[in-house]
Amino acid sequence: MGKPPNLYAFQGTDELATSLRTYVLDAQANALERHNVFRVGVSGGSLPKVLAKALLDTNNGEGKPEFDKWEIFFADERAVPLDHEDSNYRLVKEEILDKIPAELGKPTVYPIDLKYLDDIQEMADQYEKTLVGVFAARDSVKLPMFDLLLLGCGPDGHTCSLFPGSPLLREHDAWVLPISDSPKPPPKRITLSLPVASHGIKIGFVATGGGKKDIMKEIFDTEEGRQLPCGLINQFAQERVSWFVDYPAIEGVSFPARRGSL
Numbered sequence: 001m002g003k004p005p006n007l008y009a010f011q012g013t014d015e016l017a018t019s020l021r022t023y024v025l026d027a028q029a030n031a032l033e034r035h036n037v038f039r040v041g042v043s044g045g046s047l048p049k050v051l052a053k054a055l056l057d058t059n060n061g062e063g064k065p066e067f068d069k070w071e072i073f074f075a076d077e078r079a080v081p082l083d084h085e086d087s088n089y090r091l092v093k094e095e096i097l098d099k100i101p102a103e104l105g106k107p108t109v110y111p112i113d114l115k116y117l118d119d120i121q122e123m124a125d126q127y128e129k130t131l132v133g134v135f136a137a138r139d140s141v142k143l144p145m146f147d148l149l150l151l152g153c154g155p156d157g158h159t160c161s162l163f164p165g166s167p168l169l170r171e172h173d174a175w176v177l178p179i180s181d182s183p184k185p186p187p188k189r190i191t192l193s194l195p196v197a198s199h200g201i202k203i204g205f206v207a208t209g210g211g212k213k214d215i216m217k218e219i220f221d222t223e224e225g226r227q228l229p230c231g232l233i234n235q236f237a238q239e240r241v242s243w244f245v246d247y248p249a250i251e252g253v254s255f256p257a258r259r260g261s262l
């Protein structure tokens with residue numbers, strides 16, 4: 001039995017962003033030492049804004065993101081054009097990519113292939129092929145191992161586009177899955193599978209605001225919550241998981257949180 005996930009709580013998003021920066025830069029340093037590249041999977045939703053605060057404040061602490069060594073993948077993506085308001089790529093581009101100061105370099109980004117907007121099975125297969133190309137042949141690597149996965153938590157406990165009760169949660173072979181009936185619009189999406197989403201060297205969740213407190217209590221304090229997608233990642237990845245939350249998001253949560261620092 002491994003150690004439980006880490007739950008770090010902060011007064012507000014400024015403090016949260018400062019610690020998230022330290023966490024990301026630490027993951028970057030480890031990755032660059034290991035293989036001179038930093039492979040990161042990111043989510044959409046509320047995450048990119050907080051991540052931008054963490055990464056783009058050039059006056060914030062020691063160390064800097066070395067973006068020219070970053071390879072950015074999408075933990076999930078909606079089957080829409082890249083400039084569509086629902087696109088996770090658009091969100092990450094507008095919040096982060098477009099604002100990276102030139103001296104920090106440019107990351108390599110892997111968006112979905114728009115050729116397959118009408119065939120999400122093919123879109124998922126192609127994104128999986130992209131991962132295979134980067135993480136080495138599927139036969140030799142059972143699962144791709146991201147250096148860092150940065151995930152969100154929906155108010156129903158979903159993460160990536162893995163929703164509570166979805167049959168996709170039982171998929172153990174594919175790396176990337178299509179979903180055509182997402183309960184949250186838009187319905188057509190692709191997502192990393194649960195085994196891949198649980199397999200990062202580090203997995204950081206960000207959840208902020210009082211709107212998340214009920215689901216945080218469920219995930220951390222109840223047996224049913226441990227079966228929700230976020231709870232399953234907590235179970236599978238244990239101490240490789242770190243949650244970055246603000247105080248309103250854990251109001252009433254009994255699971256011990258470390259407050260104010262990493």
Ligand SMILES: O=C1O[C@H](COP(=O)(O)O)[C@@H](O)[C@H](O)[C@H]1O
Pocket residue numbers: 042043044045046047076077088151152153154155158159160161184
């Ligand atoms: O639909 C999605 O929702 C989740 C959670 O979003 P949040 O706004 O509650 O943080 C997000 O992580 C995922 O990437 C997105 O496609």
